[in-house]
Each structure stands twice: as structure tokens, then as C-alpha cells.
Amino acid sequence: MLNNPFKKTKYITVSQQALRKTEDTLETKPSIPNGMWVKCDGCGKIIYNNDLEENNKVCTQCNHHFRMTARERIEFIIDKDTFEEFDKDMTSDNPISFSGYEEKIRRMKENAGINEAVVTGRGRIIKEDVVICVMDSHFMMGSMGSVVGEKITRAIEKAIELRLPIIIFTASGGARMQEGMFSLMQMAKVSAAIGKLNEEGLLYITVLTDPTTGGVTASFAMLGDIILSEPGALIGFAGKRVIEQTIRQKLPEGFQKAEFLLEHGFVDKIVGRNELKSTLKKILFIHNRSK
Template sequence: MLKDMFKKKIKYASIPSEHAKQDVPEGIMTKCPGCKKIMYTKELIKNSKVCLNCGHHHQMNAVERIKSLIDEHTFTEYDKEMVSQNPLNFPGYMEKVEKDRKKTNQNEAVVTGEGTINGNPTVVAIMDASFRMGSMGSVVGEKITRAIEQANEKGLPFIIFTASGGARMQEGVLSLMQMAKTSSALKLFSNNRGLIISIMTHPTTGGVSASFASLGDYNFAEPKALIGFAGRRIIEQTIREELPEDFQTAEFLLKHGQLDAVIHRHELKNTLSNILDIHRNGVGKTW
């Protein structure tokens, strides 16, 4: 009899916990992939999506990045209505793009425009990994190129935040052409003494890392961001060697001279502001 009573207690005790999980609204809590700690999503967002326990930098979408970086009410977006087509008639491509439009409330994987950072005017391009993994298709390349041209025309610095899985395979060679197009635009801008600042966020890979992401006068990254061209496994199979554990992280690249600095998200706005101040008041082009 006593055994049966205890069994019933154990049985019933498990029921409320299952119901409690179901009652928690989706998205109210976030589990950190770094330290596995569970925290309120609202608190995480308030802390610029940096884990309050271990400092892990969670991915930010383009809107969150703009809010954290650009002075309030100063941002003007470029080419907002530009949307992708399906030049190769790739099966299911437009359906996937439309799904991401609804999910992110953005038309493409990059947001471009101009605004001020602590009063310093600048043109920005911010890639969004939540839209098709930030992949670079024709529209992404065109929007970035147009933003560079606007910076050139207005004599403003150009800042780009990269986050991408690489070229968009559904657009074939047209997506690969964006590497050359954006790089050429940056070269012309640089020839006119334009200031280019690149901030690589997690992940910056493939054709994006091999083109405009690495062409800044200043090349920065956020802590522990994955940055590279080919995947780790492919490289290990090709060279038949085991790579270091921190290979393709921002810290590894900094150690080997491929980055100028790894900057914590809380320090980024002031760092960019200081650089813009120096160039604005220095010997070079003023804006």
C-alpha cells in the first residue's frame, strides 16, 4: 500500500513540470550556446545580446544592429524595396525567399543606408544571417555596391557588418559575380580616399570572406566569430592534418595578423566613433 502511494506521488509529480514547460511562451527564455545557461530573452536583448554569464555574442539581426549602433532617428534606408528574382528558375527558391521575408520582415539579407554614430555621418551595410543564412545573391551584391557608391558620392565613410554562409547557390554564377562587383566598387572608393571599416560577425564565410569582408582599411571582428572560406573538415581532408581547435575564429585570425582587432560589442560604437572622429578631423578627406 505504501509503495503504491509513493509511486502515485512520483507519477503525479512529473505532470506539472511537463505542463509548466508548455505554459512558458515561446521565445521568453534563451539558452546560451556558450555556457548553456538559460536566461530571459528580454534581459539578453537589453545587454545587446551578449550573454550576461559568459559574454558569448549571440547573433544580431540587422534591425537590432542598427538600434545598437546608429544614433536614434538618424537612419535612412537605401533600396528597401529591392527584391530577388529567380534567374535560373531554381525549384523552390522563391518560396524560400518569401518565407524568410515574412520571418524577418526584411526583403533581403542586407540592410543598407546612412546615419550617424555619435554624431559622425556614415554609410552602413549590415548583413543579416537570419535571412537565407546571410547568403550573397544578386540583390545583396547590388545593394552593397550601391551603398559604396553613395558613400563615394557623398564623401562619407563606409562601414560594413558581415554575416554570411557565402554565395547563394540558387543564383549560380550571378551570385559569384557579386564578389568582383563589390570589390571593384570598394577599390574605386579607396582610390578616392574613402574610409572603409569592415566588422566581421559570426559567421563570415565563403565568397563574402573572400571579397568585401576583408578589404577594409580597418578589419575588425566580434569575439569568437567564425571567419573563413572553406569549411574546417574540407581543409583537414585536403591537407591531411588536424587543425588547431581555435582555427577560423576571430582570435586565431588576430593572432596571425589577419585582423586589426577583436572588439567586444559593448565597446564597438565608441571605437567606431573614435576612428570616425580621427579621420574626420585629420589630414584626409573630411565629411
């Protein structure tokens, strides 16, 4: 059946001159390369990417701290040409034959440019020797599998052998479900290694970055002699919604943010990224001179 057969249809005619003008406008319109600008998750402002990089990935408008890769953080925090990496080629197996796990690890290696969710090694922070572990949220959200636990444990043992302090930068979504119980075992293994480090009287500093959650928070992240955090970092065990559903109560504003944890005694100090290297230098200097 015809629908409104007597309806008049308006046709718009466009002159050849107008078409040529449109084509000329498109040709002269500037082309902006991808990645030149980035939107801040904190204030919503559009930031020139070069300015963000020059400010160590900290928003110049609201001080929001963007996440860094492990390589970026090492380059930022460790003196140039002093970093010596440990266990670089160690990679994950598939201990419980989880479907698709090998392929996911392969993609992560290609995308993140590292073999696992943590990079470990030794270097200097303003001429102070240190062993360092840096977790990377860009590799499976920094989840802690057997290789992550093994690399951190070996780094702690190396710190004991070399009689050096150790700094661990945490960034993790928690235990890696694709490895089941093998992942959960790493909580006890790393914590036991830190216990040995403590018996030797060596310094252990943790720097909590966004996000630090799950089994990492429940183990070695909170065992530092000194616990620092970057501003605004998400720090906790279970997610906010899970806790609210369990206790049937509304949680306070800013719950699980670094500032909330500082107020309640879980964190010793919140340090902005641009002051972090000098702050670590001071701590290491005081510790080394007091031995």
C-alpha cells in the same frame, strides 16, 4: 502461441483523492511563456531573455555574442532617428530558374521581416555621419546573391557621392547557390566598387560577425582599411572539415575563430559588442578630423 500464460500481472489502483491532488497540482503549476528563457551556446547556462536583450544579446556569464538581426544591429549602432535606408524594396529574381527559389525567398521575407540578406543606408554613429551595410544571417544565412551584391555596391557608390566613410557588418554563409554564376559575380563587382572608394581616399571599415565565410570572406570582408571583429566569430573561406580532408592534416584548436585570425594578422582588433559603437565613433572622429 501463448507467452508465459501463468505470469501474474500487478495492477496499481489510484484513489480519487490522489487524482484530485494531481489535478490541483497541474492547475497551480506556473505557466512559463515561450521565449522567456534562452540557453547560451557558449556556456550552456539558461539566461532570462530580458537580461540578454538589455545586454545587447551578449551572455552575462561567458560573454558569448548571440547573432543579431540587421534591424537590431542598426537600432543598436546608429543614433536614434538618423537612419535613412537605401533600396528597401529591391528583391531577388530567379536568374537561373532554380526550382523552388521564389517560394523560399517569399518565406524568408515573412520570417526575417526584410526583403534581402542585407540592409543598407546612411545614419550617424554618435553624431558622425556614415554609410552602413548590415548583413543578416537570418535571411538565407546571409548568402550573397545578385541583390545583396547590388545593394552593397550602390551603398559604396553613395558613400563616394556623399564623401562619407562606409562600414559593412558582414554575416554570411557565402555565395548563394540558387543564383549560380550571378552570385559569384558579386565578389568582383563589390570589390571593384571598393577599389573606387579607395581611390577617392574614403574610409572603409569592416566589422566581421558570426559567421563570415565563403565568397564574402574571399572578397569585400577582407578589404577594409580597418578590420574589426566581434569575439568568437567564425571567419573563413572553406569549412574546417573540407580543409582537413584536402590537406590531410588536423587543424589547430580554434582555427577560423576571430581570436586565431587576430593572432595571425588577419584582423586588426576584436571589439566586444558593448564597446563597438564607441570604438567606431573614435575611428570616424580621427578620420574625419585628419581630412
